[in-house]
Every structure is written in C-alpha cells, then in structure tokens.
Amino acid sequence: MFTEQEYDVIVVGAGHAGCEAAAAAANLGSKVLLVTMNMNTIAQMSCNPAMGGVAKGQIVREIDALGGQSGIVTDKTMIQFRMLNRSKGPAMWSPRAQSDRMRFAEEWRMTLEQTPNVDFWQEAVMGLVVENDTVVGVRTQLGIEFRAKSVVLTNGTFLNGLIHIGEKNFGGGRAAERGSTGITEQLKELGFEAGRMKTGTPPRVDGRSLDYSKMEVQPGDEEPSKFSYLDTPRLTTQRPCYITYTNSEVHNILREGFEKSPMFQGRIKGLGPRYCPSVEDKINRFADKDRHQIFVEPEGWSTVEVYVNGFSSSLPEDVQYRALRKIVGFENAKMFRPGYAIEYDFFPPTQLNLTLETKRIKNLYFAGQINGTTGYEEAACQGLMAGINAHNRVHGKEPFILKRSEAYIGVLIDDLVNKGTDEPYRMFTSRAEHRILLRQDNADIRLTPLGHKLGLASEERMRRVEEKLRQTTEVLELLKNMPVEAAEVNGLLESIGSAPITEKTRAINLLRRPNVELAHLISVLPALALQLSVYQEYSLEQAIINIKYETYIEKEYQQAARFLELENFVIQGRLDYKQMPALSHEAREKLLRVQPETIGQASRISGVSPADISVLMVYLGK
Incomplete structure (x- = not known):
C-alpha cells in the first residue's frame, strides 16, 4: 500500500520550514506527504513564543505577500503586537508579535489538515532512497519506503541532536523528544560535508509565582497592526510582557556553575548563535556589566507558563534555579523546566543551488536549520522557497529565485549559498544593501505579483495590491496639487520647530520636511482631512514614505539596476x-x-x- 503511491513532494519534518514547504507545494498543486516524528508538535515554537522582530518581521511579511501561511497563523494566534524601531526610518520598522504557543501550533496543524493535497505520516525517517544521484523517496524506521519525485529535508535541530544540562547530556531533538539518526550518516556517504551547531533555550517558569509589580510593564502598541495583507483579525485586547534585570548576585551564582558548564568545559563542540548568547556567555564576555535585561514573556492567553527571554542557559539545573530566584520579581519563582543547550548536525549551505536544491543529489532540497540558520522566520521562508522550487522542478517549470534587491528572502538564500556560514545565521537589516527598498510596508507590492504569477498568491491578494497602488497614486496626486496658504500652517510649523513659509505652497512640499507629518497637516487643513478620509491607512502610509524618502529610494533603484546587469x-x-x-x-x-x-x-x-x-x-x- 505504502510503496504504490508516488508523491510529487515529500517533506521531512514539520517545523516552521516543513509546514511552509508542504503548504506551498500543495497549494501549487503537488501531491505532498508531510512526515513528522510527532504530529502533536507540528509547528512547535521550540524557543521563544514570538514571530517577527528586526528584519525577521520583514521576512514574515514577505512570506505572506508570496502566499505563504506564517503571517496568517500569527495574526490568528498572537496575544501582543509591537512595531519595533518606530523612532527610526521606515526601512527599520519591524513588526513583532507575541504568540500563544499552543494555539499557534494548533492553527498551523488545522491549516495543513484543511489544505487539499497534503497527506501525513507520523514516524522517523531513517534515510533517503537515491537512484542514479537522484532522490526518489524516503525510508522510515519501520522500513516503509515512500516514493516521491522530490524530497525536502527540514530536520531542524533533530539530526543527531544532543541536549546538554550541566554535566548531563542525552540524545534529543527538543525537550522530551528524541533525536533523528541515519540521515546525516547517509548524506556523508553520498559525499556531503556536515558540521555541528549549537543553540539554547531558557528555563520556563510558573507565572503565578512571579511578582510583576516589581517589573517594568511592556505593553503592546495602542493601535496594534498585524502581519498578513489579508483580512485577518486585529487584536482588541493584549497581554503585556515585562522587563526585569539580572544583578551581581545572580552573576556570582551563575559563575559558581562555570566548572560544570558544557560550553566552558568543551563538551559542546558546535558553535552557538552570536546574537543570542547564553546568560553565562554574556556575564563571561561582558564582565564589566553589572546587569542584563530579562524579558518576561507569557506563553499564551490562558496558560501560566512564562518564557524567561535573556536567560538561555545550559548550566546545571540547581544553579539555574538559585540564580533565577535572585532576579527582581523572581524571588519565589517555580521552575517548570530548566534551560538547556542542544547540539545538532547541519550541512554547509554552499552545497546548495539558489533554489535550495542540493548540487550532489537531484530533486533533494534542504530548508531551515539544516542549512545553518537560526530563527522561525529564517526557517519558514526557506521552507516556502524549497516547497515552491520542488513543485516547479517536478512539474517542469522554471526555478523561482528572488534577487537581493527583491526581498530579504533573496538576501538570506544568496548569503547562505555564496558565503556559507560557520555559526547560526540570523537575518539583520544590515545584511541587505537595498533595505530602503525592502521595507515591511511594501512587501505586497514587491512580491505579490510574483506570487500570483506562480499561482500561490490568490486573486484576492492581487486585487488588494492593485487597489493599494491605485490609492497611493491618487493620494500623491492630491498632495501634489493641494494648495496651502501661509496663514493656514505657520502657527503649526512654528509649534513643531519648523520654519514658517512666506508664500503659498503645496502640501507635498511641507511633507518633505522631516518633522512635518501628515497628521499635522490634517489637524489644520479641514479640506485635506476630508479628501483623505476615503483612503485606507496603508495607502496613506505608502504615499508619505514615498514622499519623505523619494531621493533615497530613487538612488536605491539605480544601484539595484546596476547590480542587475551583473545578475543577468x-x-x-x-x-x-x-x-x-x-x-x-x-x-x-x-x-x-x-x-x-x-x-x-x-x-x-x-x-x-x-x-x-x-x-x-x-x-x-x-
């Protein structure tokens, strides 16, 4: 029975990369089998219960614009939303959502179960079936062979995963879940180069045992936005996060455990993420600092479980517990489970083509942490691209590759394939040379036409983009032609420290000033307020960004065009x-x-x- 049906795409692993890969290939029309060791942990948020952040939020918007699912799932299950870096230019604005961990995983599973063309199988994959340097299926622990025209490996941290807590270590791909063996060994035999990486996670604690009155409240935005460009729900109520700090007493207790630290004693061989160090690494590297910030993040609407962001650790559990209780507000903290480090196998991504297909074995794709990346968002976008390209490959269609000037996703894959990585790769805005073009607000304009052409972004998405562009053009024309008298605005201009005007001008000229916002002009120009009231907020925002950054945007387009000559x-x-x-x-x-x-x-x-x-x-x- 199992060997008779051939799939177009088999996806191994149901984390963020695997879910996007399966959904993309299936929505494009491929017959997909999603194989996971545990169907109860599909789309599990293994680390922090959040999506987005600096550069990562841009990636989630890009996934959504192309027709992926991560933004939709996040919108339906978030408990808080914040737009980071609002005080900086729009290229730095980055959406971030605090998620309900259990509802996020449940929503992803329901999404996949309701996606036609997706079948599921719960079991460990022990190896690939390869014939004539082409993958033709997978072999499970029970010895079942599932045949396929292409395979996408999204194994996360499970390949020969080894969990470390102090001097103890044991096999596992995640807390309370076993690791995966066999695949690394086979790939090495096939000529692939493999390496080891490390990541970590903090302890989880009982929120009922914390004293929040001693901490700083970190609320969500007053008018929360969302990730998807579709009509997903907006938050009407939010759960706050909290901020507290470590102190010298905490640091001293942690130092007592250094002699049992698997990181400092050399038991961990893999290199960890530079930009998300463990708390012991922070107090060792930054010994001059007497405190470090701790973000106290609820794991959902109803659960009392709390994520201690900033306290990632692999020290002995008793050391973690004693140190935690010296943090302000944590004096009576009860621990659900200690933090730990995990080592796992990865494959240097220079062994891939830009489609994420491997160079050695045809029709075999890698996506996510198997490629040396860290983060849900980085994994999800690779899964999306691998799923698209696996589908295109088996249906004789052209490869789908995003340029660096088109998307952060293009930057990420280009970096991985061309430069490789010897430490967990995380996306930052600074990695994108065209980041003024690659903003979170225009991901739909940049990418939905491409997703629609692929057949992944719906007609509805395309209509929304066209309407947004139409409205933006009309707003720009209106502002170009709206006359403004000195008497109407000079009082306002003086009140915000901007030079008064001496003759009639146009509204667009005032908006080119860095300290003049559209809200300022609307407050003193009733006619302008009335005419703009018929336009959507996102179109107004798009128009204002185009006005204020017109020169910079034009320079970026020119630079991108020069780079394109080399790309072509x-x-x-x-x-x-x-x-x-x-x-x-x-x-x-x-x-x-x-x-x-x-x-x-x-x-x-x-x-x-x-x-x-x-x-x-x-x-x-x-």
Missing part, C-alpha cells in the same frame, strides 16, 4: 575554473565549489575579488 550575465554550463590561471588560487577554489550561475553571484562569493571578476568577464567575453 549568465554563466553557461559548468566551468573548469582550474583552467583559468589568471584567477587567484582562492577564487578558483571557491568558484569550483559554488559554481555560480551569474557574474553577480560570483562577485558575492567570499574570497572572489573584483580583479577575479574582471578576469572572469574577459574569459566569458571570449
């Missing part, structure tokens, strides 16, 4: 770079390994200099 210079076939002696030794080595598809991709490979690119272009010109 395709390298035909597989070149033998060893036969190009004018290239540096390092360039020959890196180009041979990566086999870039364009000159633009070649130029971003670490170790390939501008001089090497010039040599390569001369060679290709011949």
Whole structure:
C-alpha cells in the first residue's frame, strides 16, 4: 500500500520550514506527504513564543505577500503586537508579535489538515532512497519506503541532536523528544560535508509565582497592526510582557556553575548563535556589566507558563534555579523546566543551488536549520522557497529565485549559498544593501505579483495590491496639487520647530520636511482631512514614505539596476575554473565549489575579488 503511491513532494519534518514547504507545494498543486516524528508538535515554537522582530518581521511579511501561511497563523494566534524601531526610518520598522504557543501550533496543524493535497505520516525517517544521484523517496524506521519525485529535508535541530544540562547530556531533538539518526550518516556517504551547531533555550517558569509589580510593564502598541495583507483579525485586547534585570548576585551564582558548564568545559563542540548568547556567555564576555535585561514573556492567553527571554542557559539545573530566584520579581519563582543547550548536525549551505536544491543529489532540497540558520522566520521562508522550487522542478517549470534587491528572502538564500556560514545565521537589516527598498510596508507590492504569477498568491491578494497602488497614486496626486496658504500652517510649523513659509505652497512640499507629518497637516487643513478620509491607512502610509524618502529610494533603484546587469550575465554550463590561471588560487577554489550561475553571484562569493571578476568577464567575453 505504502510503496504504490508516488508523491510529487515529500517533506521531512514539520517545523516552521516543513509546514511552509508542504503548504506551498500543495497549494501549487503537488501531491505532498508531510512526515513528522510527532504530529502533536507540528509547528512547535521550540524557543521563544514570538514571530517577527528586526528584519525577521520583514521576512514574515514577505512570506505572506508570496502566499505563504506564517503571517496568517500569527495574526490568528498572537496575544501582543509591537512595531519595533518606530523612532527610526521606515526601512527599520519591524513588526513583532507575541504568540500563544499552543494555539499557534494548533492553527498551523488545522491549516495543513484543511489544505487539499497534503497527506501525513507520523514516524522517523531513517534515510533517503537515491537512484542514479537522484532522490526518489524516503525510508522510515519501520522500513516503509515512500516514493516521491522530490524530497525536502527540514530536520531542524533533530539530526543527531544532543541536549546538554550541566554535566548531563542525552540524545534529543527538543525537550522530551528524541533525536533523528541515519540521515546525516547517509548524506556523508553520498559525499556531503556536515558540521555541528549549537543553540539554547531558557528555563520556563510558573507565572503565578512571579511578582510583576516589581517589573517594568511592556505593553503592546495602542493601535496594534498585524502581519498578513489579508483580512485577518486585529487584536482588541493584549497581554503585556515585562522587563526585569539580572544583578551581581545572580552573576556570582551563575559563575559558581562555570566548572560544570558544557560550553566552558568543551563538551559542546558546535558553535552557538552570536546574537543570542547564553546568560553565562554574556556575564563571561561582558564582565564589566553589572546587569542584563530579562524579558518576561507569557506563553499564551490562558496558560501560566512564562518564557524567561535573556536567560538561555545550559548550566546545571540547581544553579539555574538559585540564580533565577535572585532576579527582581523572581524571588519565589517555580521552575517548570530548566534551560538547556542542544547540539545538532547541519550541512554547509554552499552545497546548495539558489533554489535550495542540493548540487550532489537531484530533486533533494534542504530548508531551515539544516542549512545553518537560526530563527522561525529564517526557517519558514526557506521552507516556502524549497516547497515552491520542488513543485516547479517536478512539474517542469522554471526555478523561482528572488534577487537581493527583491526581498530579504533573496538576501538570506544568496548569503547562505555564496558565503556559507560557520555559526547560526540570523537575518539583520544590515545584511541587505537595498533595505530602503525592502521595507515591511511594501512587501505586497514587491512580491505579490510574483506570487500570483506562480499561482500561490490568490486573486484576492492581487486585487488588494492593485487597489493599494491605485490609492497611493491618487493620494500623491492630491498632495501634489493641494494648495496651502501661509496663514493656514505657520502657527503649526512654528509649534513643531519648523520654519514658517512666506508664500503659498503645496502640501507635498511641507511633507518633505522631516518633522512635518501628515497628521499635522490634517489637524489644520479641514479640506485635506476630508479628501483623505476615503483612503485606507496603508495607502496613506505608502504615499508619505514615498514622499519623505523619494531621493533615497530613487538612488536605491539605480544601484539595484546596476547590480542587475551583473545578475543577468549568465554563466553557461559548468566551468573548469582550474583552467583559468589568471584567477587567484582562492577564487578558483571557491568558484569550483559554488559554481555560480551569474557574474553577480560570483562577485558575492567570499574570497572572489573584483580583479577575479574582471578576469572572469574577459574569459566569458571570449
């Protein structure tokens, strides 16, 4: 029975990457089998109960714009929303939602169960079925072979996972869940290079045992927004988070456990995330600081479980407990479970094409932490792209690759494939050279037409984008033509520290001033307020951003166009770079390994200099 049905796509693992991969391929029309070791932990939030954040929020918006599901699921299950970095320019604005952990996982499972073309199987996958350097299925622990035209591996932290708490360690892919064996060993035999990485998580505590009156309240936004561009629900009530701090007493107790720390004693070999260090790493590296911030985050609407963000640790459980109780507000804290570190296998992503298909084995795709990334959002967007490309591959369609100037998703995949990573890769706005173009507010404008062309973004999404563009254009025209007399606005301008005008001008000219907002003009120009009242908030915001950053946006487009010339210079076939002696030794080595598809991709490979690119272009010109 099991070997008779052939699937288009088999997805191994049902974390954030696996869920997006399965949903994307199925919604495009592929017959999909999602294999997971535990159907009760589909889309489990293994670490913090939150989606989005700096650069990560932009990725969730991009997933949504393309027709993915993460934004919708988050909107339906969040308990708090905040737009980070509002005091900075719009390129830095980043949406973040606190989620109900249990409802998030449940909503994802219901979404997949209601998606036609998705079948499920609960069991461990022990290996791949490979014929003639092409994957043709998977083999489970029971010895069942499921055949498929393509396979997407999204194994997260489960490949030979090893959990560390003090001097104790045991196999596991997550707390109370066993790890996965067999796949790494087979891939190595097939010629893949593997490595080890490490991540960690903090203890969970009983919120009933905390004294919140001693902490700082961190409420959500007064007018909470959301992630999806569709009509998902907006929050009307929110749960607050809280902020407290470690202190010297906490640090001293933690230091007592250093001799039993698996990280400091060398028992952990994998490299951890630089930007999310454990609390023991923080007090060791930043010994001059007498306190560190702790974010106290509820895990849901109803549960009393609390996530202690900022206190990730792999120290012995008794040390964690004693140190926790010295934090202000945690004097009587009861621990549900201690924090731990986990080591797991990953495969350097330079072994992938930009479609996330492996170079060694055809029709095999990797997505998520198996590629060396960290974070739900980074995993989800890779799953989406792998699912799209697996579907396209088996149906004879063109690969779907996003450019660096089109999306943060494009930046992430380009970085991974061309530069690789030797530590868990996390997205930041600083990684994107075109970040003024890649804002969270315009992800739909950038990507929904592409998703619609693929067949993943619905007609409704496309209509919404067209309406947004229409309204934005009309608002810009209105502001360009709206006359403003000095007497109408000079009082306002003086009150906000802006120079008064001496002659009639247009509303758009005033809005180009950095300290003049649309709300200011609406408050003193009733005619303007009336005319703008018919437009949606998102169209007004889009118009104002275009006005205030017009020059910068135009420069970014020009720069992106120059980069595009290199991107469009395709390298035909597989070149033998060893036969190009004018290239540096390092360039020959890196180009041979990566086999870039364009000159633009070649130029971003670490170790390939501008001089090497010039040599390569001369060679290709011949």
